[in-house]
Amino acid sequence: MNAFNKTFQLGVRGTNVQTEITAGLTTFLTMVYIVVVNPAILSSAGIPFQQVFTATVIAAVVGTLYMAFFANHPIAVAPGMGMNSYFASVVATQGLSYQIVLGTVFIAGLIFLVLSFTRFREVLIEAIPATLKHGITAGIGLFIAFNGLRMSGIIAPSEATLVKLGDLSQPVAMLTIGGLLLILALMVRRVPGALFIGMVVIAVAGLLMGQLDFKGGFASVPSAPVFFDMDLGGVFTNGLYAVVFSFLLVAIFDTTGTMIGVAEQAGLMKDGKLPQAKHALMADALATTVGAAAGTSPSAAYIESSAGVAAGGRTGLTALTVGVLMAATLFFSPAVEAISSLAAITAPALIIVGCFMLAGLARIEWGRMDEAFPAFIVLLMMPLTSSIATGIAVGFITYPLLKLVAGRAREVHPLLYVFGAIFLVQMIFFPAG
Numbered sequence: 001m002n003a004f005n006k007t008f009q010l011g012v013r014g015t016n017v018q019t020e021i022t023a024g025l026t027t028f029l030t031m032v033y034i035v036v037v038n039p040a041i042l043s044s045a046g047i048p049f050q051q052v053f054t055a056t057v058i059a060a061v062v063g064t065l066y067m068a069f070f071a072n073h074p075i076a077v078a079p080g081m082g083m084n085s086y087f088a089s090v091v092a093t094q095g096l097s098y099q100i101v102l103g104t105v106f107i108a109g110l111i112f113l114v115l116s117f118t119r120f121r122e123v124l125i126e127a128i129p130a131t132l133k134h135g136i137t138a139g140i141g142l143f144i145a146f147n148g149l150r151m152s153g154i155i156a157p158s159e160a161t162l163v164k165l166g167d168l169s170q171p172v173a174m175l176t177i178g179g180l181l182l183i184l185a186l187m188v189r190r191v192p193g194a195l196f197i198g199m200v201v202i203a204v205a206g207l208l209m210g211q212l213d214f215k216g217g218f219a220s221v222p223s224a225p226v227f228f229d230m231d232l233g234g235v236f237t238n239g240l241y242a243v244v245f246s247f248l249l250v251a252i253f254d255t256t257g258t259m260i261g262v263a264e265q266a267g268l269m270k271d272g273k274l275p276q277a278k279h280a281l282m283a284d285a286l287a288t289t290v291g292a293a294a295g296t297s298p299s300a301a302y303i304e305s306s307a308g309v310a311a312g313g314r315t316g317l318t319a320l321t322v323g324v325l326m327a328a329t330l331f332f333s334p335a336v337e338a339i340s341s342l343a344a345i346t347a348p349a350l351i352i353v354g355c356f357m358l359a360g361l362a363r364i365e366w367g368r369m370d371e372a373f374p375a376f377i378v379l380l381m382m383p384l385t386s387s388i389a390t391g392i393a394v395g396f397i398t399y400p401l402l403k404l405v406a407g408r409a410r411e412v413h414p415l416l417y418v419f420g421a422i423f424l425v426q427m428i429f430f431p432a433g
């Protein structure tokens with residue numbers, strides 16, 4: 001206990017071992033769905049299920065343990081829900097192999113690692129206006145929620161209007177709606193682990209309705225990870241720079257924004273700055289790089305960490321608890337595989353996390369068109385084009401343009417004009433990005 005106190009400075013932060021472990025358990029319960037949902041989404045993009053499952057756990061454990069021991073923050077890291085959907089849509093729409101797209105993630109991870117060491121990370125974070133940061137996070141939220149609605153059949157294709165309300169009498173749609181209502185009820189009553197409990201209840205209902213079976217059993221010996229199943233050359237021969245750039249930007253903004261939000265909630269910010277920012281970013285960069293090498297999409301600091309902070313978590317011991325529990329899931333891959341085959345279990349998680357990601361919209365100056373419109377167009381384009389990259393591009397083009405016309409050119413960091421020009425060229429000449 002004394003060793004914990006010393007390593008994590010429990011006394012200085014006014015916490016104790018029991019509170020930290022309870023907080024870690026709380027965060028774990030709110031985010032463990034990712035070991036089910038991530039393989040479900042990425043196996044649809046061709047990565048073998050078992051490979052993504054093991055990679056998801058490896059990325060989460062590496063990132064979260066690094067956060068625990070080097071940054072001492074109560075923040076968990078794992079593959080992000082926005083980027084797994086984006087990964088799948090890049091594979092589907094551009095006809096690329098998953099090995100090539102894993103290559104783009106690996107390169108983005110390496111660049112992120114290098115940037116974590118330099119001052120460029122601050123420059124980039126300061127140059128990008130808040131309105132675009134909030135717009136990007138919220139746009140990803142709408143994009144993943146739309147995927148949840150589509151997967152569950154609540155939204156269906158339409159010739160006349162592209163999309164329409166699906167057939168809600170189908171078992172998967174009914175189960176999804178029931179599960180969603182249950183999770184929301186638990187959340188508004190502030191029950192810890194609402195998402196996890198809801199998913200277990202949907203699984204039991206799915207079992208009774210004959211939609212789910214556990215023929216493969218529940219537990220097994222963990223399978224060995226597969227490393228470097230990727231095609232780095234294909235990234236360059238296909239000129240996938242916009243995809244690398246999108247993964248990199250989203251990883252940096254999402255993680256920075258989330259870490260600042262959670263650290264503020266925990267009272268850990270010092271003079272408006274995040275202590276150990278370098279190590280905190282490194283945790284995510286490392287998880288993204290190692291995760292890509294093992295077979296998953298980029299990682300992010302998890303917004304669900306705020307649940308553990310609400311339960312009293314203040315130090316890396318909370319993160320250590322999450323990391324240990326995540327590692328334990330490696331023994332339950334047969335159960336995870338069965339559960340992830342039923343969209344009704346994974347879709348509510350996508351819809352609810354999507355809602356969490358819209359919180360930043362409250363901070364946009366909606367009364368000023370030069371601030372509001374760039375965020376609005378990002379928000380609209382991400383779900384409609386199923387492309388985070390296109391959403392980012394339109395935001396980066398419209399923001400400096402509107403500021404120029406408004407006579408506020410000086411409010412814009414010079415780097416943004418460079419980005420705007422690059423994205424404009426990309427949209428005109430390589431519009432599928």
Ligand SMILES: Nc1nc2[nH]cnc2c(=O)[nH]1
Pocket residue numbers: 079080081082083254255258300301302303304353
């Ligand atoms: N910040 C953040 N939290 C998440 N929780 C689940 N997915 C994500 C994500 O992509 N970003």
